[in-house]
Amino acid sequence: MAKVTVVGAGFVGSTTALRILQRGLADVCLIDVVEGLPQGLALDLNQSAPIERFEVACTGTNDYRDTAGSHLAIITAGFPRGPGMSRMDLLAKNAAVVTDVTKKLAEHSPGAVIIVVTNPLDEMTYLTAEVSGFPKSRVMGMAGVLDSARLAAFIAAELGVSPLAVEAMTLGSHGEQMVPLARQATVDGKPLTELVSPETLDKLYKRTQNAGAEIVGLLKKGSAYYAPSSAAAKMANAILGDTKEVMPVSAWTSGEYGVSDTYLGVPARLGRRGVEEIVTLDLEPAELDQLRAAAAAIKARCEDLGSL
Ligand code: APR
Numbered sequence: 050m051a052k053v054t055v056v057g058a059g060f061v062g063s064t065t066a067l068r069i070l071q072r073g074l075a076d077v078c079l080i081d082v083v084e085g086l087p088q089g090l091a092l093d094l095n096q097s098a099p100i101e102r103f104e105v106a107c108t109g110t111n112d113y114r115d116t117a118g119s120h121l122a123i124i125t126a127g128f129p130r131g132p133g134m135s136r137m138d139l140l141a142k143n144a145a146v147v148t149d150v151t152k153k154l155a156e157h158s159p160g161a162v163i164i165v166v167t168n169p170l171d172e173m174t175y176l177t178a179e180v181s182g183f184p185k186s187r188v189m190g191m192a193g194v195l196d197s198a199r200l201a202a203f204i205a206a207e208l209g210v211s212p213l214a215v216e217a218m219t220l221g222s223h224g225e226q227m228v229p230l231a232r233q234a235t236v237d238g239k240p241l242t243e244l245v246s247p248e249t250l251d252k253l254y255k256r257t258q259n260a261g262a263e264i265v266g267l268l269k270k271g272s273a274y275y276a277p278s279s280a281a282a283k284m285a286n287a288i289l290g291d292t293k294e295v296m297p298v299s300a301w302t303s304g305e306y307g308v309s310d311t312y313l314g315v316p317a318r319l320g321r322r323g324v325e326e327i328v329t330l331d332l333e334p335a336e337l338d339q340l341r342a343a344a345a346a347i348k349a350r351c352e353d354l355g356s357l
Pocket of ligand 1: 056062080081083128129130149150167272
């Protein structure tokens, strides 16, 4: 049975563990700095197995030796955004946490694929790749699957259709420089651009770009976790099952879309070895410009990371 380590037993980590277990994807090792927290959650999760009908199991621990030999690690440790806090405010705080956990993870599971969920996403993904020393194809960030799902959910609500009828894709960075792709958005196969006015399209895009902050504002403390954990589990399924599905993830670029040497949200084929290919879509010139601007901004912030 495959083994997944989820680092951080907070809201995102525990719901990610739940989704992986309920789908029967892998045994899960849940690790946190807080003593008792992952152990208690693991007991609770395992006690749902006879009802939810899964045969995989969760181990809760504070000791990285228990994570050894993981095929996949999902990093959710760190602090969530508070109201009015940007993802960038989190940078310095979470950089220290991510550096610490990555060193320990890499030591015990040198062959793992790593999915980073901790924000600010693209920068924490870069940091994880640097600290682990892993090939960049084995380190990726979770953002595009979540952002695309948020856009699809807003489109479905706007048009009063099933979320299952909607396809949508966003690239770029996780946050203000997200790039929703107009031509990739369809409802029952029909282009969204033919179904709504440009103003409605713009409203849907803006709400998607602000979707994380909208939830933070309502929750008052903490940030989203149901949809983020669904997105992480979808990526885990593709990697563990070696499905070769294409989905938007924060991946290391090497010339695709005219962008190099930075993590950026792009469509990637996922399999056992991590990012197996970056897929080049035919983008509008304006979308390409936005994507390159997002890449430049991520690169600059990653350079700032070095001075922290
Ligand atoms: N090692 C392991 N776990 C840690 C460490 C560490 N060095 N530092 C903090 N943690 C744990 C905390 O103890 C806590 O249980 O990370 C967990 C974070 O959980 P929450 O505070 O509930 O935050 P959550 O909502 O899960 O978000 C975590 O995911 O989506 C992103 O922006 C979000 O960066 C945030 C991260």
